[in-house]
Amino acid sequence: MTVQKLKVGIFSRDGKENYKWLLNVLQLAMFQSFVGSVLGTYITNNFRSFTDDLTQCTFAILYHTKKRGRLNIANITDSLYDEELRDLEDHLGKQNVIVLLDDLEDSSDGNMKRILQEQPLIDECADKLILISELEKQAANLTGSDPRMSSTPISQTMQDAYNSIQTKIKRIWSVMEEAVGVSRAPRQRKDSSSDSDTQNKVQSHLPLINPRLYQPEDIPAIHEEIHIPIPENNGQTHNKKQKTPSRRQSFSCCKNISDKMVFFIIGGLVGLLLIILIIILCVTL
Template sequence: MTGDQRHSIGIFSRDGETNYKWLINLLRTGMFQSVVEVILPIYVSSNSRSFTTGLSQSSFAIVYHTKTRGRLNIANVTDSLYDEELKDLSDHLGRSNVVVLLDDVEDGSDSNMRRILEEQRLDSYATEVILISEQEKESAGLSGSDPSFSQSPISAQMHDAYNSLYHKLLTLKDTIRNAPHSNAAHRYSSSSESSYGGRRTAPVPSVVTSTGGFRYPDDSSVRSSQRAGSDLRSDEERNLISENGSRNPNGSLNPTGSLNPTGSFPMPQINNNEQGKGKRNWRKDKVLWIIGGLIILLLVVLIIVLSVAL
């Protein structure tokens, strides 16, 4: 992601918004201001329209699940809750634009995160899996009905928990910053059918017209126009160039095959040999005229001398 590009963050969950109010408030703080443009809470239910609408408006997705529901059954396990949703998010936004956040866990360690990642194969759909414990949230003031992120641990005893949480938040921020910002989300319109729940996903069109009339070309059309060695001239023009000459830098044809600096009409060319020959002939004629003049002058002088003598 470059410069001033920020993401529309969709938080997809089967839990109510009150469960992750702390996350919404956190994403609105100055810590995430440079990478987050808008936050979209999206409730995942059997209503496919709400999911596809949320997907069409998001450029980055956080799948939120709390342990208070009982089990961390996200995907690829018995009674998993987000199999199809994760697949759709990964397919349409890209794996690097999807994060799974598991809240209220007893063990938020990296080893527990890796265990869940491997058991449920979540790395097939998401670039990061983040575990947040209740103690970590409490250390930063993110618990309760009015969570507000604290810039320091609320107590000295929670210093380690706070450091752990802060490291995970930096990981989330860096993941959002590095996620590609593309038009993939816009190509998945709200009228499309979701593939989850046994419904078929409508194909993504290669070109989509926005409300302003701008057309987004797909990657294949761009690649075809930029393929290596491609020549966008017509066949007739290529034949003309090969038979009569080359193209000058400004686009006009030069029948002689040389570059025409003016870009308009061909410049007449002078043969260097003929030019040199002409100069030599002119010099020779000049010498002959001088010699002839001297001879005439001598004859005149001689006639005058003879006339005086006689």
């Protein structure tokens, strides 16, 4: 069966240089069965530009870095992504949306639960919330100007951090696997549980990232790379075609036209009958 690959959009108010490591992760061989292309979209106040890019995607990652100073995603003062989250969920469905928060000091389960409690719109509009710490990226060589996922931690003292980011990459993998409808085993819906809970649920059918462990033949090792086209988009407005009306809008339009035609036909018949009646009366009199 041919799998329709995902068109992944990374939506953010931060520049691509902040999530270059994520772009490289999505080019790993383990994602090649799911990801067809990746589009980086810089969110500005130009709503048309955002919606035009959204219509080109079938899967979305909303990215935010703590380097901006706060984790103000939704529901709180000066939140940045309330409307965008709703639009992503409305257009793609919750199961095709991930929120990724980067460069945290604390990427623990407890912090994830706290964020979801304080900003419930994330849980309402996204399938997963992923927290990534600077230490985790350092352990996997995902920092600097050329972030490339290493097959082992850069230091044995960082083994725990390396294992943690492995788990989170698996979580992204599992959501994309389900999005394209090729999951090997049924996956229970999440209840905002911890990373460790999710790992237990999907461990039986996810690829093992550490090359020293068993690797299923159909899932490449994580450090292998493929080339996925990444269109350039620096937040500038492009000349794009008008969006076609939705099915509901088209149906409503046709219904209005049909109602008018019926009205005109009935009116014409009534007028014709009146004229005939007048002619008969004139002839009779």
